[in-house]
Amino acid sequence: MANLDEALDALTAQAPGSCQLREDRGQGAYVDARRAIEICNACRYCEGFCAVFPAMTLRREFRDSDLDYLANLCHNCRGCFFSCQYAPPHEFGINVPKVFAELRTESYAKYAWPQPLAGLFRRNGTILSLATILAVTLILILTMALSDPAAFWGANDRSGSFYAVIPWEIMVAVAGASFGFAILALIISGFRFWRETGGGSFAQAGPLGKAAGDVLTLRNLGGGGEGCNDIDETYSSWRRIFHHFLFYGFALCFAATCVATVYDHFLGLIAPYAFLSWPVQLGFWGGIGMMIGTVGLAWVKIAADPGPAAPSVVGADFALLMLLFLTAFTGLVLLGLRATPAMGILLAVHLGTVLTLFVFAPYSKMVHGLYRSLALLRNAREQRRTSDAAAAP
Amino acid sequence: MTDFSRVYDVLIIGGGNAALCAAITARRMGASVLILESAPRPFRGGNSRHVRNIRAMHDAPAVTLSDAYHEEEYWEDLLRVTGGETDERLARMTIRGTQDALPFMLDCGIRFQPSLSGTLSLSRTNAFFLGGGKSLVNALYQTAQRLGIAIAYDSEVTAMHLDDGRIGRVEATCQGFPETISAKAVVAASGGFQANIEWLKEGWGDIAENFIIRGTPYAKGKVLRNLLDQGVAKIGDPTQCHAVAIDGRAPKFDGGIVTRLDSVPFSIVVNRDGQRFYDEGEDVWPKRYAIWGRLVAQQPGQIAYSIFDSRSVPLFMPSVFPAISADSIGELAEKLGLDAVALEATVSDYNAAVQPGDFDSQRLDGCATKGLDPSKTNWARTIDTPPYIGYPLRPGITFTYLGVKVDEHAQVCLESGRRVDNLFAAGEIMAGSVLGKGYLAGFGMAIGTVFGRLAGQNAARHALAAD
Numbered sequence: 001m002a003n004l005d006e007a008l009d010a011l012t013a014q015a016p017g018s019c020q021l022r023e024d025r026g027q028g029a030y031v032d033a034r035r036a037i038e039i040c041n042a043c044r045y046c047e048g049f050c051a052v053f054p055a056m057t058l059r060r061e062f063r064d065s066d067l068d069y070l071a072n073l074c075h076n077c078r079g080c081f082f083s084c085q086y087a088p089p090h091e092f093g094i095n096v097p098k099v100f101a102e103l104r105t106e107s108y109a110k111y112a113w114p115q116p117l118a119g120l121f122r123r124n125g126t127i128l129s130l131a132t133i134l135a136v137t138l139i140l141i142l143t144m145a146l147s148d149p150a151a152f153w154g155a156n157d158r159s160g161s162f163y164a165v166i167p168w169e170i171m172v173a174v175a176g177a178s179f180g181f182a183i184l185a186l187i188i189s190g191f192r193f194w195r196e197t198g199g200g201s202f203a204q205a206g207p208l209g210k211a212a213g214d215v216l217t218l219r220n221l222g223g224g225g226e227g228c229n230d231i232d233e234t235y236s237s238w239r240r241i242f243h244h245f246l247f248y249g250f251a252l253c254f255a256a257t258c259v260a261t262v263y264d265h266f267l268g269l270i271a272p273y274a275f276l277s278w279p280v281q282l283g284f285w286g287g288i289g290m291m292i293g294t295v296g297l298a299w300v301k302i303a304a305d306p307g308p309a310a311p312s313v314v315g316a317d318f319a320l321l322m323l324l325f326l327t328a329f330t331g332l333v334l335l336g337l338r339a340t341p342a343m344g345i346l347l348a349v350h351l352g353t354v355l356t357l358f359v360f361a362p363y364s365k366m367v368h369g370l371y372r373s374l375a376l377l378r379n380a381r382e383q384r385r386t387s388d389a390a391a392a393p
Numbered sequence: 394m395t396d397f398s399r400v401y402d403v404l405i406i407g408g409g410n411a412a413l414c415a416a417i418t419a420r421r422m423g424a425s426v427l428i429l430e431s432a433p434r435p436f437r438g439g440n441s442r443h444v445r446n447i448r449a450m451h452d453a454p455a456v457t458l459s460d461a462y463h464e465e466e467y468w469e470d471l472l473r474v475t476g477g478e479t480d481e482r483l484a485r486m487t488i489r490g491t492q493d494a495l496p497f498m499l500d501c502g503i504r505f506q507p508s509l510s511g512t513l514s515l516s517r518t519n520a521f522f523l524g525g526g527k528s529l530v531n532a533l534y535q536t537a538q539r540l541g542i543a544i545a546y547d548s549e550v551t552a553m554h555l556d557d558g559r560i561g562r563v564e565a566t567c568q569g570f571p572e573t574i575s576a577k578a579v580v581a582a583s584g585g586f587q588a589n590i591e592w593l594k595e596g597w598g599d600i601a602e603n604f605i606i607r608g609t610p611y612a613k614g615k616v617l618r619n620l621l622d623q624g625v626a627k628i629g630d631p632t633q634c635h636a637v638a639i640d641g642r643a644p645k646f647d648g649g650i651v652t653r654l655d656s657v658p659f660s661i662v663v664n665r666d667g668q669r670f671y672d673e674g675e676d677v678w679p680k681r682y683a684i685w686g687r688l689v690a691q692q693p694g695q696i697a698y699s700i701f702d703s704r705s706v707p708l709f710m711p712s713v714f715p716a717i718s719a720d721s722i723g724e725l726a727e728k729l730g731l732d733a734v735a736l737e738a739t740v741s742d743y744n745a746a747v748q749p750g751d752f753d754s755q756r757l758d759g760c761a762t763k764g765l766d767p768s769k770t771n772w773a774r775t776i777d778t779p780p781y782i783g784y785p786l787r788p789g790i791t792f793t794y795l796g797v798k799v800d801e802h803a804q805v806c807l808e809s810g811r812r813v814d815n816l817f818a819a820g821e822i823m824a825g826s827v828l829g830k831g832y833l834a835g836f837g838m839a840i841g842t843v844f845g846r847l848a849g850q851n852a853a854r855h856a857l858a859a860d
Binding site for chain 1: 435436442443445504506507509510521522523524525526527528531535644647649650651653710711712713
């Protein structure tokens with residue numbers, strides 16, 4: 001593990017733009033966030049809501065990287081906004097969910113690799129929407145131009161029909177390259193975040209189970225037991241439920257892809273698969289879950305009191321929800337109509353959305369999962385250290 | 394839109410915890426209820442917006458409260474802080490009433506959290522509200538709305554007509570428009586008068602101009618003054634108020650908890666002339682913070698400065714304002730606007746008087762000065778390790794004690810000894826009936842909740858019996 005640390009250190013040290021990770025007192029969102037947190041730290045009424053406030057109380061001074069950590073630890077449950085005696089119109093005007101949402105976007109850009117692509121986080125909603133349209137159009141045109149019209153318009157779902165439209169080699173090469181790049185970019189970004197926010201060495205085993213539990217259950221959207229202020233002052237669990245639909249739906253779809261890969265490479269079973277096969281069942285229910293999740297989360301965003309929301313991040317949020325919805329929706333439509341002449345078009349459209357999702361995983365709100373998980377791991381370590389220290393004689 | 398033309402069974406004046414407890418209780422008994430809250434919606438709730446816990450008696454662990462806290466111990470705690478200036482009958486009634494307060498609060502959607510970091514000493518006696526007072530206020534208003542209670546914000550009562558021992562018409566300004574309201578019974582739960590600087594000046598003189606009001610700017614005491622002017626019995630010393638020393642840079646109103654400053658015991662405190670004036674280490678801070686407001690108020694310009702060195706920094710909760718720091722005492726004096734020579738002399742006299750000892754911030758360590766007037770009797774340690782740090786202090790007023798006198802039914806008494814037939818009171822406006830002096834953390838909420846429910850119950854009973 002120590003070797004991994006060194007290797008990643010070497011890699012990130014060479015990463016263009018890493019010189020920007022200075023520990024200065026920052027500007028913009030950092031100034032707002034620091035001011036808010038210093039007030040929170042003198043108040044502490046919100047300690048019971050989530051992990052952010054107890055983590056705050058361990059500090060007196062907040063460096064930019066501490067703020068990056070706390071902002072990414074924040075799950076945007078809004079409990080602290082609606083219970084804040086200093087929320088606008090109070091002259092202190094404290095709005096932690098809003099400044100943290102703004103700060104998260106800044107931190108996504110700050111830790112992005114390679115740095116020249118950090119600019120994609122500016123106007124991310126517009127960029128992601130255009131990229132989706134571009135990818136879908138490009139794949140559609142290329143497929144129509146290059147594939148055999150008989151296969152493209154041929155109404156059949158026999159084994160291998162997908163690869164008659166888009167050759168297997170091309171599909172694997174494009175998917176492999178884009179997915180591989182996304183994974184590399186995410187690893188480097190994640191490592192830089194971990195290092196800059198003082199996560200400590202990967203070599204020491206941490207309370208991974210605790211952190212994984214926090215990630216998988218979204219415990220911090222529990223608001224201390226009552227749920228979140230999803231819509232207004234009342235508590236509910238809508239966001240948590242819909243996020244579970246989306247997350248586990250996505251996981252099922254991902255599992256479907258993995259199983260299909262095994263079928264194809266090792267069992268020699270060529271897609272498309274029967275409706276009752278594992279890949280299709282996983283993908284089908286996963287797709288339904290993703291659609292419920294994305295529509296639900298969009299509804300929560302639209303219905304919610306705009307007070308604690310940051311207008312500058314709304315575009316990126318909706319663009320990603322839309323892309324995830326389209327990925328699931330086009331996949332399900334493809335499943336339903338794969339025996340019709342529409343199959344060729346639907347396949348191209350579906351793969352266009354999937355490609356965008358993968359390529360933009362490091363440059364869209366998808367990265368929140370990475371930084372949130374790392375922040376939770378760091379928090380679990382920090383809490384254990386604190387309780388160990390308290391238990392020591 | 395609120396209907397002001399109908400006759401409500403119960404009219405509640407005020408919009409904090411006591412008012413809402415009264416409203417909810419009355420409504421649950423079947424009464425029609427109207428709440429007049431003088432603040433606009435974002436600032437609703439009076440000082441309840443700033444509270445964080447309630448002190449509750451319990452014979453077994455309850456909610457977040459550990460062990461037991463029996464009536465006798467609660468009473469003794471109260472007796473100690475008030476120096477006996479408390480009405481034993483009403484106080485014990487309040488104490489016993491807090492047993493039912495927690496279930497009532499849970500039922501209203503109020504939630505609790507473990508005691509906050511730095512307040513472990515209260516985890517047995519005080520139940521902390523999840524999210525603090527504003528969450529509590531939100532939950533109470535939601536409950537009120539669900540029950541069909543009419544709520545008018547930005548509605549200030551200007552006059553109550555007390556004729557022949559009962560309240561007749563009530564005049565109010567509702568969102569700028571004059572309204573006359575009729576109700577069969579009225580609950581006055583409109584708080585104290587601490588935000589009324591002119592009134593504070595009657596007791597304190599012009600120095601009250603320099604007081605900072607820690608809570609709501611809407612506690613003007615209009616209803617209180619109106620009632621006292623019409624022969625309602627008053628209780629409590631008009632010059633008494635709960636005053637603590639807070640950061641001098643706090644806003645004039647509504648700064649709440651974040652302006653508090655706990656550095657005094659680990660510092661020396663000097664006035665505008667650079668002179669010390671009281672033993673900073675007399676006792677542990679939770680037992681002394683409430684006298685320092687008055688001490689600072691008695692100094693010229695109503696300002697003082699807590700001075701210490703870098704070694705004291707980790708020993709207390711910081712206020713929200715940045716520490717003023719310098720590499721020498723002279724430079725610090727300059728930054729604080731004090732006379733450098735005077736401050737240097739005070740610090741060096743103090744340093745020379747500090748006796749050796751084992752410094753321990755966690756207990757009364759006996760580290761004292763010798764031959765200094767006034768002496769510092771605990772935590773006296775030389776100020777010699779730069780950077781040197783200073784915080785300005787001003788008197789911060791939490792609440793006033795002067796109020797209306799109520800009986801054990803929360804019914805308001807007249808100077809003649811009679812009761813006002815249909816007027817009940819709860820919360821800060823009558824807290825002086827229970828607590829004449831001093832303060833016990835979480836006891837204000839205890840009075841508000843217990844008397845709020847009682848006032849609501851008796852007001853509803855009175856109104857419904859009138860039918």
